[in-house]
Amino acid sequence: MARLATGATATLVGLALAHPAGAAELVIEQVTVVSPQLAAAQPKQNVLVRDGRIVSVSSKPVSAAAGAVRLDGRGKFLTPGLMDSHVHVGDVPGFPGGADADPAMGAIRDAYVRQQPRSYLYYGVTQVVNLLSTPDAAAAFEAQPQHPDFYRCAATFVLDGYPSVFIEDKAIRYRAMPDFIYEPASAAEHPLPAGMDAAQHTPEAVIGKLAESGVRCIKIFIENGFGPASDWPVMSKETLQRVRAETRKRGLLLLAHANAIDMQRLAVEAQVDVIAHGLWNWNEYSTDQGVPPAIATHLREIHAKKIGFQSTLRVIAGLADLFREDTLKDPAYAKVVPPSLLAWYATPAGQWFKEEVRKGLGGVPDMKAMHTYMVISSYGMRATKYLSDLGHPLLLGSDTPSAPTFGNQPGYDTYREMRMMAQSGVPLPAIFRAGTINNARQFGLDKEYGTVETGKVANLLLLTANPLETMRAWTSIDRVILRGSVIKRESLAAPRE
Ligand SMILES: [Zn+2]
Structure with missing residues (x-):
């Protein structure tokens, strides 16, 4: 796991640079969670992320720290990253x-x-x-x-x-x-x-x-x-x-x-x-x-x-x-x-x-x-x-x-x-x-990845369609969340040189 620790450090440094101080918390509100351990998509969930990990997934409102990043999940689907x-x-x-x-x-x-x-x-x-x-x-x-x-x-x-x-x-x-x-x-x-x-x-x-x-x-x-x-x-x-x-x-x-x-x-x-x-x-x-x-x-x-x-x-x-x-x-x-x-x-x-x-x-x-x-x-x-x-x-x-x-x-x-x-x-x-x-x-990484669940690394995708219903979901990515850091998809496209 030494490799993971190294990767995590590098990513968290990136996170600190990308967001103002105090933004280490993220709340995704009123989102439909699609995750392999669930029999069906779960609507109206609130997902709290702290320091790059999922802290809670719940239908109840969550109290996050002042300055937390909030994402409106209405009409969207939250899945584990691929x-x-x-x-x-x-x-x-x-x-x-x-x-x-x-x-x-x-x-x-x-x-x-x-x-x-x-x-x-x-x-x-x-x-x-x-x-x-x-x-x-x-x-x-x-x-x-x-x-x-x-x-x-x-x-x-x-x-x-x-x-x-x-x-x-x-x-x-x-x-x-x-x-x-x-x-x-x-x-x-x-x-x-x-x-x-x-x-x-x-x-x-x-x-x-x-x-x-x-x-x-x-x-x-x-x-x-x-x-x-x-x-x-x-x-x-x-x-x-x-x-x-x-x-x-x-x-x-x-x-x-x-x-x-x-x-x-x-x-x-x-x-x-x-x-x-x-x-x-x-x-x-x-x-x-x-x-x-x-x-x-x-x-x-x-x-x-x-x-x-x-x-x-x-x-x-x-x-x-x-x-x-x-x-x-x-x-x-x-x-x-x-x-x-x-x-x-x-x-x-x-x-x-x-x-x-x-x-x-x-x-x-x-x-x-x-x-x-x-x-x-x-x-x-x-x-x-x-x-x-x-x-x-x-x-x-x-x-x-x-x-x-x-x-x-x-x-x-x-x-x-x-x-x-x-x-x-x-x-x-x-x-x-x-x-x-x-x-x-x-690959022995299921404690870290693979589902949207408490304790897992917050590598997540916010999609505008449900991947259990259409392949189009994978081309309709709205946000990529990498260890809790929210990235707009288009910002990841190849820059014009
Ligand atoms: Zn090969």
Whole structure:
């Protein structure tokens, strides 16, 4: 909880600067409370917030200190702030690696770094879990004056496996990444680089080191390749067992990147806590409609074993959006993307990833590429609906950005993830729980977040529509309340540069 304390201090400093002295109390009057622990929306409630926490929720009038901030809640809905449990704060969407060495590109990156946390808040995301980025990127995110409460995972992977290995221009390349696990079993093909000590790359040593950095979860990658590549090394069953044992011993959640049926089966077998992707690669079980028995059996096992599940539908949709003619003209983009970055996306240089992806698809035209990804998306959507129909408590995780695509944008993608869950057939109350209490419980943060209740952190949203009745509620945010500090939504939009 040391991290939380740090974040809280920073936010309270911001609060003190943003409001005159004595305004540490907030009363939201005559508001309709919508919260996961309530069977129905509760009208005419008065909510008292002091020092960043909810002190009381009651139908009776509350007495607040003189100088308390008062919000008229009549005709409005008060909900917990959203939590996105799968983000990557280090990556500028659409930037090629190393691009920011150029000063002009560096300036664009800086504008993004300033806006990113505000874009999350603009869409009501008041808590994020960062799964893998550099420590510098995490620090830059937390250094911004307004930012969602920030939680971190660390990641480990097998030497020469994903994401150390990647494909560029159809060639296999490797990134230098320090926290790998060495598989002695694959030593013949992937020898330990010279000068490295195998003893520092056992599951126990790597997880021990990562645990000491104050993370609350460990993410592993169960990925043997994309498209034609399907022979990248993955962790052996023995290594997976040791990773599971060590994370349990240290009280860390274990998350798995896996989006193909064979990879997700390994994740289930390894008893991971959370599968950090939807299931859109059905391999030999691919079919135009419905959910075949093999896929259904796997999804039922996820449900029976209470494994957390992030659908991350925006991963594939964010690729489809590369080829959608109106993506950059979407008015929401102007709200969450700095103008300099938005302008760069429209240049030939800004289209590099689109062209790379097109090449990977055999040079097809835009419509065909978009269609390809929409078909892949439909698998993930069917799997999501199947789990939802089982009553599985889904987790809201957008994986922003999941690739260097301008189709993924902070905050807006969290909203679009929810919208795709709705399009998949997930009922609105289940989507609401996915973004609030389910995420809070899964990450051990339900004492702090997830409901509008006494004692919880006052990360709240004042909406002009009821999110249990319409998705429009999430685009009709009136105020974002961050640790008791009231922020007008429009003030969080990207400034004109
Ligand atoms: Zn991710």
